[in-house]
Amino acid sequence: MTEFLQQLINGISLGSIYALIALGYTMVYGVLRFINFAHSDVFMLGAFVGYYAVRKWGIPAGGVAGGLLVLCLAMSICALIGILIERLAYRPLRGRPTLSVLITAIGVSLLLQNLGQSIFGANPKAFPRLFPEANLHLGQLSITSNQLLVIAVSLILLVALHFIVHRTKTGTAMRALSFNATASSLVGINNDRIISFTFGLGSALAGAGGILYAMNYPSIDPLMGTMPGLKAFVAAVLGGVGSLPGAALGGLLIGLIETFVAGTGWSTYRDAVAFAILILILLLRPAGLLGKSRSDKV
């Protein structure tokens, strides 16, 4: 039982990071209908911003204020990078076939990874301690403060996102755009600006995810984004691409399943599990758990 609860907490903590990344995939898919492969590398950049902020730019970390400052910095820089990527690589392709955009996205992803390897170096780096750390013991359960922090920060960001999407004018425009792009521009919404905003928002969440991930797995390298990115994508599909609550739910589920699989004797297959889930969900319920199925209009 203790073992079960322990894995449950580990799983929720990992799952909330996947949820943050998955939201970015889902939002971009909502407005542009394509998978932003480069999203996982923005996640990686988030972790590196944290590393450089503490090691090179001299932001004092270890306290709550310093940690939050680094988190905000990573989110804003990632948001800028996301907007820049959209502006330079994706916007010129607006209206082209999805395949061209998809290939470009793969190109951007590879470019970021390899630029990262040549600028940051390919060797893993030790991620600095951002927040004060402590171990809580509840009976035989051992919870680190980082795990709790990850869950808390994710929750706050999820609530904030929900507020932005459902209670602000820009959020309403985002939803209108994802519902019908032509109609939204007809009613005076500046689609390009909303798409930029969506990329910024998604990338900020990915940046936060990168920081939180690096806090729990403090060894970062330029290729670190690939696996969490793919799993978060699976999470987005599991929850139903385009659905924000779906992405959050999918992220949690993937995190839990992965942690429980790793806890059994199948730990070497932990990376394969997410893909097996993806294939199953696409075959059994392609719209995802919370998504609505759409049919193609001819």
Add this chain to the structure above:
Amino acid sequence: MLPRSQIVLLISLATAGFISAFSSRIDDYILDVVLGIGINIILAVSLNLINGFTGQFSLGHAGFMAVGAYAAGTLTTGPGKAWIAASGISPAVLFPFVLLAGGLAAAVVGLAVGAPSLRLKGDYLAIVTLGFGEIIKVILQNIESLGGSRGMVGIPSYTTFFWSFGAAAITIYAAWALVNSTLGCGFLAVADDEIAAEAMGLNTTRYKIIAFVTGAFFAGIAGGLYAHLKGYISPAGFDFNRSIEIVIMVILGGMGRHVGVVIAAVLLTVLSEKLRDFGDKRMIVYSALLILLMLARPQGLFTWKSARKAIAG
């Protein structure tokens, strides 16, 4: 009198055999690169069947290559070695059958992968094939009898100039013949407009699966050749980056173009060798190339006639 295409095939095979007879005079390093070109041509042309002509985006081609490499390697190095020795037939004679077995193994896996996933479209298919490629890698890493993540060593080097380029010629011929057949019309219809093709009564899934399985088959053969060229294979050698290299060859050459893709395969193999000393800079160049190509010339570098609509939009 044979059709012209078959005459071209026979001439290519004869040329490959002729050059092969003198291959001992070629510098070892250059020969290695040249044989690699043949293998990459097979990979690019076979992926072009899937990505180019049929318009399905597969990102797991290296996975099928791995299956072929491991299947063929098992026959000549693993358990099959004793059996081959006992049969008394010269290994060189058996080699084409070994390659064929590798190809068939990859085709079977291709069928298992393709049958469920080809019902999906566009970017979903890309992710699923990517996932399958990773799963194949993880499974290979966990099979200890195949060397696990350490890989398989001591594979005899049976791959000669003849086999590498002979197989490449056959692949090009097969792809060409397939695309120009009734089946090929189905491929193009699926690539151009899947919904319209379906409305015309075509079983689109069937065409996609045929293209996919054929592509996997030839990727398996390329894997067998690769294993018997390098003498060493490991699951890590068939990762996502390998798949991407093949994808770049197809895109650079122009999706759905035979000649362009072959040129791109040759160029990129040579370029990779030239840029080997630069390590990760090589991939920076590749990825920047990919983005610029999509922005400026989505129909590929070596496409002179107007590009097909499905790709250029």
